[in-house]
Amino acid sequence: MTIDLDGYRSLGEAFAAHVVARPDRTALTVAHGPDEEQRLTYRELARRVDRRASALAGRLAAGARVVIALPTGTEFAELYLACLRAGLVAVPAPVPGGSATATERVAAIATDCAPGLVVTTGQDRAAVTAQLAGHGLDALPVEAVGDAGSATGPVPADRRPDRDTVAVLQYSSGSTGSPKGVVLTHGAVLDNLAALARHDRLGPDDRFGGWLPLHHDMGLFAQLTVGLLIGAPVVLMPPAQFVRRPVEWFRLLSRHRITVTAAPNFAYDLCLRLVRDDQLDGLDLSALRYAWNGSEPIHGPTMTAFTERFARIGLPPHAVAPAYGMAECTIYVSTKLAGEPPTVRQVDRARLESAGEPALHPVDAGGKPMVGVGRPGPFTARIVDPRTRRELPAGRIGEIWLRGPGIGRGYWGRPEATSATFAARLADGGDGDWLRTGDLGALLDGELFITGRLKELLIVHGRNVAPQDVEQEARAAHHALGGQLGAAFGVAAPDERIVLVHEVDPRTPPADLPGVASAVTRRLTVSFGVPVRNVVLVRRGTVRRTTSGKIKRMAMRERFLAGNLTALHAELEPALRDELPAGA
Known part of the structure:
Protein backbone atom coordinates (compact mmCIF):
# COMPACT_ATOMS: atom_id res chain seq x y z
CA MET A 1 0.00 0.00 0.00
CA THR A 2 1.36 3.41 -1.01
CA ILE A 3 0.60 6.41 1.22
CA ASP A 4 -0.68 9.57 -0.48
CA LEU A 5 1.26 12.62 0.79
CA ASP A 6 -0.37 15.13 -1.54
CA GLY A 7 -3.19 16.15 0.80
CA TYR A 8 -1.07 17.37 3.69
CA ARG A 9 -0.28 21.03 4.41
CA SER A 10 3.02 20.36 6.16
CA LEU A 11 5.54 17.66 7.01
CA GLY A 12 4.44 17.77 10.65
CA GLU A 13 0.83 17.16 9.66
CA ALA A 14 1.81 14.10 7.61
CA PHE A 15 3.79 12.70 10.54
CA ALA A 16 0.92 13.42 12.98
CA ALA A 17 -1.49 11.41 10.83
CA HIS A 18 0.55 8.27 11.47
CA VAL A 19 0.74 9.02 15.18
CA VAL A 20 -3.06 8.80 15.19
CA ALA A 21 -3.30 5.82 12.82
CA ARG A 22 -0.55 3.62 14.32
CA PRO A 23 0.51 5.09 17.71
CA ASP A 24 2.08 1.92 19.10
CA ARG A 25 4.07 1.03 16.03
CA THR A 26 7.83 1.45 16.32
CA ALA A 27 8.72 4.62 14.44
CA LEU A 28 12.46 4.91 15.05
CA THR A 29 15.15 2.51 16.19
CA VAL A 30 18.73 3.68 16.71
CA ALA A 31 21.10 0.73 16.74
CA HIS A 32 24.46 1.23 18.41
CA GLY A 33 24.90 -2.55 18.28
CA PRO A 34 22.77 -5.71 18.38
CA ASP A 35 22.42 -5.42 22.17
CA GLU A 36 22.15 -1.64 22.36
CA GLU A 37 19.10 -0.35 20.53
CA GLN A 38 16.82 2.54 21.44
CA ARG A 39 13.25 2.34 20.17
CA LEU A 40 10.49 4.94 20.06
CA THR A 41 6.91 4.32 18.97
CA TYR A 42 5.10 6.91 16.90
CA ARG A 43 3.30 8.05 20.07
CA GLU A 44 6.51 8.32 22.11
CA LEU A 45 8.37 10.16 19.35
CA ALA A 46 5.46 12.58 18.88
CA ARG A 47 5.36 13.31 22.62
CA ARG A 48 9.05 14.23 22.61
CA VAL A 49 8.67 16.28 19.45
CA ASP A 50 5.77 18.25 20.88
CA ARG A 51 7.69 19.13 24.05
CA ARG A 52 10.65 20.38 22.05
CA ALA A 53 8.44 22.23 19.55
CA SER A 54 6.60 24.03 22.35
CA ALA A 55 9.87 25.14 23.96
CA LEU A 56 11.39 26.31 20.68
CA ALA A 57 8.26 28.21 19.67
CA GLY A 58 8.38 30.04 22.98
CA ARG A 59 11.83 31.47 22.37
CA LEU A 60 12.40 31.71 18.60
CA ALA A 61 10.46 33.69 16.02
CA ALA A 62 8.73 31.87 13.18
CA GLY A 63 11.15 31.25 10.34
CA ALA A 64 14.25 31.29 12.56
CA ARG A 65 16.95 28.83 11.56
CA VAL A 66 18.09 26.11 13.98
CA VAL A 67 21.43 24.46 13.16
CA ILE A 68 21.31 20.79 14.19
CA ALA A 69 24.88 19.50 14.61
CA LEU A 70 24.02 16.16 16.17
CA PRO A 71 25.01 12.54 15.57
CA THR A 72 22.58 9.87 14.41
CA GLY A 73 20.17 9.39 17.29
CA THR A 74 16.67 9.99 18.57
CA GLU A 75 17.64 13.55 19.59
CA PHE A 76 18.33 14.50 15.97
CA ALA A 77 14.91 13.21 14.87
CA GLU A 78 13.16 14.93 17.81
CA LEU A 79 14.74 18.31 17.12
CA TYR A 80 14.32 18.04 13.35
CA LEU A 81 10.61 17.24 13.61
CA ALA A 82 10.16 19.87 16.33
CA CYS A 83 11.48 22.56 13.99
CA LEU A 84 9.04 21.42 11.29
CA ARG A 85 6.21 21.44 13.83
CA ALA A 86 6.98 24.93 15.20
CA GLY A 87 7.40 26.81 11.93
CA LEU A 88 11.20 26.93 12.27
CA VAL A 89 13.79 26.06 9.65
CA ALA A 90 15.86 22.94 10.33
CA VAL A 91 19.49 23.25 9.22
CA PRO A 92 21.23 19.85 9.42
CA ALA A 93 24.99 20.15 9.88
CA PRO A 94 27.91 17.74 10.38
CA VAL A 95 28.73 16.38 13.81
CA PRO A 96 31.82 18.23 15.09
CA GLY A 97 33.07 15.11 16.91
CA GLY A 98 36.64 16.34 17.36
CA SER A 99 37.13 17.02 13.63
CA ALA A 100 38.41 20.52 12.89
CA THR A 101 37.01 20.30 9.36
CA ALA A 102 33.51 19.41 10.58
CA THR A 103 33.59 22.10 13.27
CA GLU A 104 34.65 24.67 10.68
CA ARG A 105 31.82 23.57 8.39
CA VAL A 106 29.29 24.09 11.22
CA ALA A 107 30.67 27.60 11.68
CA ALA A 108 30.55 28.29 7.93
CA ILE A 109 26.91 27.15 7.77
CA ALA A 110 26.01 29.33 10.76
CA THR A 111 27.76 32.31 9.20
CA ASP A 112 25.80 31.78 5.99
CA CYS A 113 22.28 31.32 7.42
CA ALA A 114 22.39 33.48 10.61
CA PRO A 115 20.53 31.03 12.86
CA GLY A 116 18.78 31.78 16.09
CA LEU A 117 20.22 28.69 17.76
CA VAL A 118 22.88 26.01 17.29
CA VAL A 119 22.30 22.65 18.95
CA THR A 120 25.11 20.12 19.36
CA THR A 121 26.32 17.52 21.84
CA GLY A 122 27.51 18.44 25.31
CA GLN A 123 31.06 17.36 24.53
CA ASP A 124 31.19 19.42 21.31
CA ARG A 125 29.57 22.58 22.66
CA ALA A 126 32.81 24.29 23.73
CA ALA A 127 34.59 23.60 20.41
CA VAL A 128 31.64 24.86 18.37
CA THR A 129 31.32 27.98 20.54
CA ALA A 130 35.01 28.78 20.08
CA GLN A 131 34.83 28.24 16.32
CA LEU A 132 31.77 30.50 16.03
CA ALA A 133 33.55 33.21 18.03
CA GLY A 134 36.34 33.10 15.45
CA HIS A 135 33.70 33.96 12.83
CA GLY A 136 32.37 36.90 14.85
CA LEU A 137 29.34 34.96 16.13
CA ASP A 138 30.06 35.34 19.86
CA ALA A 139 26.42 36.15 20.66
CA LEU A 140 24.93 33.12 18.89
CA PRO A 141 23.45 30.69 21.43
CA VAL A 142 25.04 27.24 21.32
CA GLU A 143 23.30 24.64 23.44
CA ALA A 144 23.75 20.98 24.26
CA VAL A 145 20.84 18.93 22.96
CA GLY A 146 19.67 18.12 26.47
CA ASP A 147 19.19 21.84 27.14
CA ALA A 148 17.51 22.64 23.83
CA GLY A 149 13.97 22.69 25.07
CA SER A 150 11.34 20.62 26.80
CA ALA A 151 8.09 22.40 27.63
CA THR A 152 4.43 21.58 27.93
CA GLY A 153 1.56 23.20 26.13
CA PRO A 154 0.55 23.32 22.49
CA VAL A 155 2.38 25.12 19.74
CA PRO A 156 0.44 28.33 18.97
CA ALA A 157 -1.88 27.93 15.98
CA ASP A 158 -0.24 30.84 14.16
CA ARG A 159 3.06 28.95 14.19
CA ARG A 160 1.75 25.99 12.23
CA PRO A 161 3.45 25.91 8.84
CA ASP A 162 1.83 25.41 5.45
CA ARG A 163 3.17 24.17 2.12
CA ASP A 164 4.86 27.52 1.36
CA THR A 165 6.71 27.68 4.68
CA VAL A 166 10.45 27.01 4.50
CA ALA A 167 11.15 23.67 6.20
CA VAL A 168 14.84 22.87 5.66
CA LEU A 169 18.05 24.51 4.54
CA GLN A 170 19.87 21.57 2.98
CA TYR A 171 23.51 22.48 2.53
CA SER A 172 25.05 20.95 -0.56
CA SER A 173 28.03 18.68 -0.10
CA GLY A 174 30.40 21.07 -1.82
CA SER A 175 32.23 18.66 -4.14
CA THR A 176 32.88 21.37 -6.74
CA GLY A 177 32.85 24.56 -4.69
CA SER A 178 31.70 26.18 -1.45
CA PRO A 179 28.55 24.55 -0.03
CA LYS A 180 25.30 26.46 -0.44
CA GLY A 181 22.03 26.18 1.49
CA VAL A 182 19.15 24.93 -0.67
CA VAL A 183 15.84 26.42 0.47
CA LEU A 184 13.24 23.63 0.67
CA THR A 185 9.62 24.33 1.60
CA HIS A 186 7.24 21.88 3.26
CA GLY A 187 5.43 21.57 -0.08
CA ALA A 188 8.61 20.83 -2.01
CA VAL A 189 9.65 18.03 0.34
CA LEU A 190 6.13 16.56 0.41
CA ASP A 191 5.85 16.66 -3.37
CA ASN A 192 9.25 15.08 -3.96
CA LEU A 193 8.85 12.29 -1.44
CA ALA A 194 5.30 11.64 -2.67
CA ALA A 195 6.69 11.21 -6.19
CA LEU A 196 9.37 8.82 -4.87
CA ALA A 197 6.83 6.79 -2.87
CA ARG A 198 4.49 6.51 -5.86
CA HIS A 199 7.20 5.56 -8.35
CA ASP A 200 8.91 2.99 -6.12
CA ARG A 201 5.64 1.79 -4.56
CA LEU A 202 6.75 2.53 -1.02
CA GLY A 203 4.36 2.17 1.89
CA PRO A 204 3.96 1.47 5.62
CA ASP A 205 4.81 -2.20 5.10
CA ASP A 206 8.34 -1.22 4.10
CA ARG A 207 11.16 -0.93 6.64
CA PHE A 208 13.83 1.70 6.06
CA GLY A 209 17.33 1.37 7.44
CA GLY A 210 20.94 2.32 6.96
CA TRP A 211 23.99 4.24 8.13
CA LEU A 212 23.98 7.43 6.05
CA PRO A 213 24.61 10.64 8.04
CA LEU A 214 21.45 12.64 8.67
CA HIS A 215 22.97 15.96 7.63
CA HIS A 216 23.30 14.58 4.09
CA ASP A 217 20.24 14.74 1.82
CA MET A 218 20.17 10.99 1.10
CA GLY A 219 20.24 10.13 4.80
CA LEU A 220 17.80 12.84 5.84
CA PHE A 221 15.18 12.36 3.14
CA ALA A 222 15.64 8.87 1.64
CA GLN A 223 16.02 7.21 5.05
CA LEU A 224 14.50 9.18 7.92
CA THR A 225 11.91 11.55 6.46
CA VAL A 226 10.26 9.39 3.80
CA GLY A 227 9.98 6.50 6.25
CA LEU A 228 8.25 8.54 8.95
CA LEU A 229 5.98 10.32 6.46
CA ILE A 230 4.57 7.04 5.12
CA GLY A 231 4.22 5.40 8.53
CA ALA A 232 7.03 2.88 8.16
CA PRO A 233 9.62 1.85 10.77
CA VAL A 234 13.03 3.50 10.39
CA VAL A 235 16.21 1.88 11.72
CA LEU A 236 19.42 3.91 11.85
CA MET A 237 23.01 3.14 12.79
CA PRO A 238 25.90 5.61 13.28
CA PRO A 239 28.00 6.06 10.12
CA ALA A 240 31.20 5.36 12.05
CA GLN A 241 30.05 1.80 12.66
CA PHE A 242 29.83 1.19 8.93
CA VAL A 243 33.20 2.79 8.23
CA ARG A 244 34.92 0.68 10.89
CA ARG A 245 33.13 -2.57 10.05
CA PRO A 246 31.06 -2.53 6.84
CA VAL A 247 29.53 -5.91 7.74
CA GLU A 248 27.53 -4.10 10.46
CA TRP A 249 25.36 -2.65 7.68
CA PHE A 250 24.49 -6.18 6.55
CA ARG A 251 23.82 -7.24 10.13
CA LEU A 252 21.42 -4.33 10.58
CA LEU A 253 19.60 -5.15 7.34
CA SER A 254 19.33 -8.81 8.29
CA ARG A 255 18.32 -8.33 11.93
CA HIS A 256 15.52 -5.86 11.15
CA ARG A 257 14.41 -7.34 7.81
CA ILE A 258 15.01 -3.97 6.11
CA THR A 259 13.32 -3.54 2.72
CA VAL A 260 14.80 -0.16 1.70
CA THR A 261 18.35 1.09 2.17
CA ALA A 262 20.67 3.45 0.29
CA ALA A 263 24.34 4.29 -0.08
CA PRO A 264 26.80 5.89 -2.50
CA ASN A 265 28.77 3.66 -4.87
CA PHE A 266 31.89 3.74 -2.68
CA ALA A 267 30.01 1.90 0.09
CA TYR A 268 29.24 -1.07 -2.16
CA ASP A 269 32.90 -1.18 -3.19
CA LEU A 270 33.98 -1.01 0.45
CA CYS A 271 31.80 -4.01 1.29
CA LEU A 272 33.32 -6.02 -1.54
CA ARG A 273 36.81 -5.33 -0.25
CA LEU A 274 36.37 -5.49 3.53
CA VAL A 275 33.51 -7.90 4.27
CA ARG A 276 34.94 -11.40 4.69
CA ASP A 277 33.09 -14.56 3.71
CA ASP A 278 33.28 -15.91 7.26
CA GLN A 279 31.37 -12.82 8.47
CA LEU A 280 28.34 -13.69 6.35
CA ASP A 281 27.22 -16.79 8.22
CA GLY A 282 23.65 -16.42 9.48
CA LEU A 283 22.90 -13.21 7.59
CA ASP A 284 19.80 -12.89 5.39
CA LEU A 285 19.23 -9.98 2.98
CA SER A 286 16.24 -11.55 1.22
CA ALA A 287 13.83 -8.89 2.52
CA LEU A 288 15.58 -6.10 0.57
CA ARG A 289 13.51 -4.54 -2.19
CA TYR A 290 15.77 -1.54 -2.77
CA ALA A 291 19.43 -0.88 -2.12
CA TRP A 292 19.60 2.48 -3.88
CA ASN A 293 23.01 3.30 -5.36
CA GLY A 294 23.34 7.04 -5.87
CA SER A 295 24.98 10.31 -4.84
CA GLU A 296 28.11 9.70 -6.95
CA PRO A 297 29.03 8.03 -10.28
CA ILE A 298 27.81 4.42 -10.39
CA HIS A 299 30.42 1.85 -11.36
CA GLY A 300 28.66 -0.98 -13.19
CA PRO A 301 31.23 -3.71 -12.40
CA THR A 302 31.05 -2.86 -8.69
CA MET A 303 27.26 -3.15 -8.73
CA THR A 304 27.41 -6.49 -10.58
CA ALA A 305 30.11 -7.92 -8.31
CA PHE A 306 28.19 -6.85 -5.19
CA THR A 307 24.99 -8.51 -6.42
CA GLU A 308 26.74 -11.74 -7.40
CA ARG A 309 28.84 -12.10 -4.28
CA PHE A 310 26.11 -11.42 -1.73
CA ALA A 311 23.46 -13.51 -3.48
CA ARG A 312 24.66 -16.28 -1.14
CA ILE A 313 22.99 -14.45 1.79
CA GLY A 314 19.74 -13.87 -0.06
CA LEU A 315 20.36 -10.54 -1.78
CA PRO A 316 17.72 -10.40 -4.56
CA PRO A 317 19.23 -10.19 -8.06
CA HIS A 318 18.01 -6.67 -8.85
CA ALA A 319 17.77 -5.09 -5.40
CA VAL A 320 20.78 -2.83 -6.04
CA ALA A 321 19.00 -0.05 -7.92
CA PRO A 322 20.80 2.83 -9.65
CA ALA A 323 19.37 6.17 -8.56
CA TYR A 324 19.89 9.85 -9.26
CA GLY A 325 19.02 12.88 -7.17
CA MET A 326 20.38 16.06 -5.66
CA ALA A 327 19.78 18.52 -2.83
CA GLU A 328 18.41 21.15 -5.23
CA CYS A 329 15.33 18.97 -5.84
CA THR A 330 15.10 17.56 -2.28
CA ILE A 331 16.51 14.11 -3.11
CA TYR A 332 14.73 12.19 -5.88
CA VAL A 333 14.95 12.50 -9.65
CA SER A 334 14.97 8.91 -10.91
CA THR A 335 15.45 5.29 -9.82
CA LYS A 336 15.15 1.85 -11.34
CA LEU A 337 12.09 -0.04 -10.10
CA ALA A 338 12.38 -3.00 -7.74
CA GLY A 339 12.98 -6.21 -9.66
CA GLU A 340 14.07 -4.44 -12.84
CA PRO A 341 17.57 -5.27 -14.05
CA PRO A 342 19.84 -2.26 -14.39
CA THR A 343 20.27 -0.90 -17.90
CA VAL A 344 23.91 -1.25 -18.96
CA ARG A 345 24.72 0.01 -22.46
CA GLN A 346 28.02 -0.43 -24.28
CA VAL A 347 28.87 2.89 -25.93
CA ASP A 348 31.54 3.95 -28.41
CA ARG A 349 34.45 5.46 -26.44
CA ALA A 350 35.51 7.89 -29.16
CA ARG A 351 32.01 9.38 -29.41
CA LEU A 352 31.71 9.49 -25.62
CA GLU A 353 34.99 11.38 -25.23
CA SER A 354 34.60 13.73 -28.21
CA ALA A 355 35.12 17.34 -27.18
CA GLY A 356 33.09 18.48 -30.17
CA GLU A 357 29.78 16.62 -30.02
CA PRO A 358 30.02 13.99 -27.26
CA ALA A 359 27.31 11.34 -27.41
CA LEU A 360 26.26 7.95 -26.13
CA HIS A 361 26.46 5.84 -29.27
CA PRO A 362 25.55 2.20 -28.49
CA VAL A 363 27.79 -0.54 -29.89
CA ASP A 364 27.45 -4.30 -29.78
CA ALA A 365 30.74 -4.99 -28.02
CA GLY A 366 34.04 -3.46 -27.00
CA GLY A 367 32.58 -0.18 -25.81
CA LYS A 368 32.54 1.51 -22.41
CA PRO A 369 29.70 0.23 -20.18
CA MET A 370 27.34 2.96 -18.97
CA VAL A 371 24.69 2.42 -16.28
CA GLY A 372 21.25 3.98 -16.61
CA VAL A 373 19.63 5.55 -13.54
CA GLY A 374 16.02 5.12 -14.62
CA ARG A 375 13.48 7.39 -16.24
CA PRO A 376 13.10 10.81 -14.61
CA GLY A 377 9.44 9.92 -13.84
CA PRO A 378 7.74 13.02 -12.44
CA PHE A 379 10.32 15.38 -13.90
CA THR A 380 10.59 16.90 -17.31
CA ALA A 381 14.23 16.49 -18.30
CA ARG A 382 16.12 18.25 -21.06
CA ILE A 383 19.70 17.67 -22.18
CA VAL A 384 21.12 21.09 -23.00
CA ASP A 385 24.34 22.37 -24.55
CA PRO A 386 25.67 24.47 -21.62
CA ARG A 387 27.31 26.97 -23.98
CA THR A 388 24.46 27.63 -26.40
CA ARG A 389 21.57 26.67 -24.06
CA ARG A 390 19.96 24.75 -26.89
CA GLU A 391 18.27 21.43 -26.32
CA LEU A 392 20.18 18.42 -27.65
CA PRO A 393 18.68 15.34 -29.29
CA ALA A 394 18.50 11.87 -27.74
CA GLY A 395 21.92 10.32 -27.22
CA ARG A 396 23.84 13.61 -27.18
CA ILE A 397 25.66 14.49 -23.96
CA GLY A 398 24.97 17.83 -22.35
CA GLU A 399 23.93 19.39 -19.07
CA ILE A 400 20.82 17.92 -17.41
CA TRP A 401 18.06 20.48 -16.88
CA LEU A 402 14.98 19.63 -14.82
CA ARG A 403 11.48 20.79 -13.96
CA GLY A 404 9.21 18.98 -11.54
CA PRO A 405 8.17 18.32 -7.94
CA GLY A 406 10.41 19.10 -5.01
CA ILE A 407 12.72 21.70 -6.57
CA GLY A 408 13.93 24.22 -4.02
CA ARG A 409 13.33 27.94 -4.07
CA GLY A 410 17.00 28.69 -4.51
CA TYR A 411 20.14 29.17 -2.44
CA TRP A 412 19.84 30.96 0.88
CA GLY A 413 21.01 34.58 0.59
CA ARG A 414 22.49 34.12 -2.90
CA PRO A 415 20.18 35.74 -5.46
CA GLU A 416 22.65 35.63 -8.35
CA ALA A 417 23.46 31.95 -7.88
CA THR A 418 19.73 31.25 -7.45
CA SER A 419 18.87 32.97 -10.70
CA ALA A 420 21.64 31.18 -12.60
CA THR A 421 20.79 27.71 -11.28
CA PHE A 422 17.04 27.68 -10.56
CA ALA A 423 15.75 30.07 -13.24
CA ALA A 424 17.63 28.97 -16.36
CA ARG A 425 16.05 29.61 -19.76
CA LEU A 426 16.57 27.79 -23.04
CA ALA A 427 17.95 29.85 -25.88
CA ASP A 428 14.58 29.89 -27.67
CA GLY A 429 12.79 31.19 -24.58
CA GLY A 430 11.01 27.91 -24.10
CA ASP A 431 8.33 27.37 -21.52
CA GLY A 432 9.66 28.82 -18.29
CA ASP A 433 12.41 28.31 -15.74
CA TRP A 434 14.60 25.22 -15.42
CA LEU A 435 16.95 23.85 -12.78
CA ARG A 436 20.50 23.54 -14.06
CA THR A 437 21.91 20.48 -12.32
CA GLY A 438 25.57 20.93 -13.23
CA ASP A 439 25.58 17.23 -14.13
CA LEU A 440 26.38 15.91 -17.59
CA GLY A 441 24.35 13.13 -19.13
CA ALA A 442 22.19 11.91 -21.99
CA LEU A 443 18.80 10.31 -22.60
CA LEU A 444 18.66 6.96 -24.40
CA ASP A 445 15.22 5.44 -25.00
CA GLY A 446 13.87 7.78 -22.34
CA GLU A 447 16.33 6.62 -19.66
CA LEU A 448 18.85 8.94 -18.05
CA PHE A 449 22.59 8.21 -18.11
CA ILE A 450 24.98 10.32 -16.03
CA THR A 451 28.44 10.91 -17.48
CA GLY A 452 30.04 13.37 -15.02
CA ARG A 453 30.08 16.85 -13.51
CA LEU A 454 30.30 19.87 -15.79
CA LYS A 455 32.87 21.68 -13.61
CA GLU A 456 35.09 18.61 -13.25
CA LEU A 457 35.27 17.52 -16.88
Missing part, protein backbone atom coordinates in the same frame (compact mmCIF):
# COMPACT_ATOMS: atom_id res chain seq x y z
CA LEU A 458 38.82 17.27 -18.25
CA ILE A 459 39.33 18.31 -21.89
CA VAL A 460 42.71 17.12 -23.18
CA HIS A 461 43.82 17.05 -26.81
CA GLY A 462 40.23 17.36 -28.00
CA ARG A 463 38.89 14.57 -25.78
CA ASN A 464 36.55 14.67 -22.81
CA VAL A 465 37.94 12.66 -19.92
CA ALA A 466 35.88 12.01 -16.78
CA PRO A 467 37.99 12.28 -13.60
CA GLN A 468 36.31 9.27 -11.99
CA ASP A 469 37.45 7.15 -14.96
CA VAL A 470 41.05 8.27 -14.43
CA GLU A 471 40.83 7.39 -10.73
CA GLN A 472 39.28 3.99 -11.46
CA GLU A 473 41.96 3.08 -14.01
CA ALA A 474 44.72 4.16 -11.62
CA ARG A 475 43.46 1.78 -8.95
CA ALA A 476 43.51 -1.02 -11.49
CA ALA A 477 47.10 -0.20 -12.48
CA HIS A 478 48.76 -1.24 -9.23
CA HIS A 479 47.64 -3.08 -6.10
CA ALA A 480 49.18 -0.36 -3.89
CA LEU A 481 46.35 1.95 -4.98
CA GLY A 482 43.56 -0.61 -4.66
CA GLY A 483 40.92 0.49 -2.17
CA GLN A 484 42.53 3.93 -1.73
CA LEU A 485 41.14 7.33 -2.72
CA GLY A 486 42.30 9.45 -5.63
CA ALA A 487 41.46 12.81 -7.15
CA ALA A 488 42.02 13.66 -10.82
CA PHE A 489 41.78 17.25 -12.05
CA GLY A 490 43.05 19.52 -14.79
CA VAL A 491 45.70 22.23 -14.63
CA ALA A 492 46.57 24.64 -17.47
CA ALA A 493 50.34 24.58 -18.03
CA PRO A 494 49.65 26.33 -20.41
CA ASP A 495 47.37 23.76 -22.08
CA GLU A 496 45.27 21.34 -20.03
CA ARG A 497 47.28 18.67 -18.18
CA ILE A 498 45.75 15.87 -16.11
CA VAL A 499 47.02 15.59 -12.55
CA LEU A 500 46.31 12.58 -10.36
CA VAL A 501 46.71 12.80 -6.60
CA HIS A 502 46.27 9.33 -5.14
CA GLU A 503 46.59 7.75 -1.73
CA VAL A 504 48.83 4.70 -1.33
CA ASP A 505 48.37 1.63 0.83
CA PRO A 506 50.41 2.33 4.01
CA ARG A 507 52.13 -1.05 3.69
CA THR A 508 53.84 -0.04 0.43
CA PRO A 509 57.64 0.23 0.84
CA PRO A 510 59.00 3.68 -0.13
CA ALA A 511 61.38 2.05 -2.62
CA ASP A 512 58.37 0.75 -4.56
CA LEU A 513 56.74 4.14 -5.07
CA PRO A 514 58.55 5.09 -8.33
CA GLY A 515 57.40 1.78 -9.82
CA VAL A 516 53.82 2.46 -8.68
CA ALA A 517 53.85 5.87 -10.35
CA SER A 518 55.29 4.43 -13.56
CA ALA A 519 52.65 1.69 -13.69
CA VAL A 520 49.90 4.25 -13.24
CA THR A 521 51.36 6.55 -15.91
CA ARG A 522 51.62 3.72 -18.44
CA ARG A 523 48.09 2.44 -17.87
CA LEU A 524 46.45 5.88 -17.95
CA THR A 525 48.27 6.92 -21.11
CA VAL A 526 47.26 3.70 -22.90
CA SER A 527 43.68 3.73 -21.59
CA PHE A 528 42.87 7.32 -22.52
CA GLY A 529 45.10 7.84 -25.54
CA VAL A 530 46.47 11.06 -24.08
CA PRO A 531 49.63 11.49 -22.01
CA VAL A 532 49.01 11.37 -18.26
CA ARG A 533 52.41 12.04 -16.74
CA ASN A 534 51.60 13.87 -13.52
CA VAL A 535 51.14 11.52 -10.59
CA VAL A 536 51.37 12.55 -6.92
CA LEU A 537 51.31 9.72 -4.38
CA VAL A 538 50.21 10.72 -0.87
CA ARG A 539 49.43 9.20 2.52
CA ARG A 540 46.02 7.71 3.29
CA GLY A 541 43.64 10.39 4.56
CA THR A 542 45.03 13.14 2.34
CA VAL A 543 42.32 13.13 -0.35
CA ARG A 544 39.32 15.09 0.85
CA ARG A 545 35.74 13.92 0.54
CA THR A 546 32.36 15.48 1.14
CA THR A 547 30.03 14.18 3.86
CA SER A 548 28.44 11.85 1.30
CA GLY A 549 31.75 10.38 0.16
CA LYS A 550 32.22 12.42 -3.03
CA ILE A 551 35.78 13.34 -3.92
CA LYS A 552 36.41 17.07 -3.47
CA ARG A 553 38.43 17.40 -6.66
CA MET A 554 38.36 21.19 -6.83
CA ALA A 555 39.56 21.44 -3.24
CA MET A 556 42.39 19.02 -4.03
CA ARG A 557 43.28 21.06 -7.12
CA GLU A 558 43.52 24.20 -4.97
CA ARG A 559 45.75 22.43 -2.44
CA PHE A 560 48.00 21.14 -5.24
CA LEU A 561 48.42 24.55 -6.86
CA ALA A 562 49.05 26.17 -3.48
CA GLY A 563 51.79 23.67 -2.75
CA ASN A 564 49.91 22.38 0.29
CA LEU A 565 50.24 18.66 -0.40
CA THR A 566 52.87 16.48 1.26
CA ALA A 567 53.86 13.92 -1.34
CA LEU A 568 55.38 10.52 -0.68
CA HIS A 569 56.49 10.50 -4.33
CA ALA A 570 55.67 12.79 -7.25
CA GLU A 571 56.36 12.71 -10.96
CA LEU A 572 55.49 16.01 -12.65
CA GLU A 573 56.19 17.50 -16.04
CA PRO A 574 58.56 20.51 -15.93
CA ALA A 575 55.85 22.84 -17.27
CA LEU A 576 53.59 21.82 -14.41
CA ARG A 577 56.31 22.21 -11.78
CA ASP A 578 56.70 25.80 -12.94
CA GLU A 579 53.06 26.45 -11.97
CA LEU A 580 53.74 25.58 -8.31
CA PRO A 581 55.11 27.89 -5.60
CA ALA A 582 58.86 27.83 -5.11
CA GLY A 583 59.86 25.03 -2.77
CA ALA A 584 56.54 23.18 -3.12
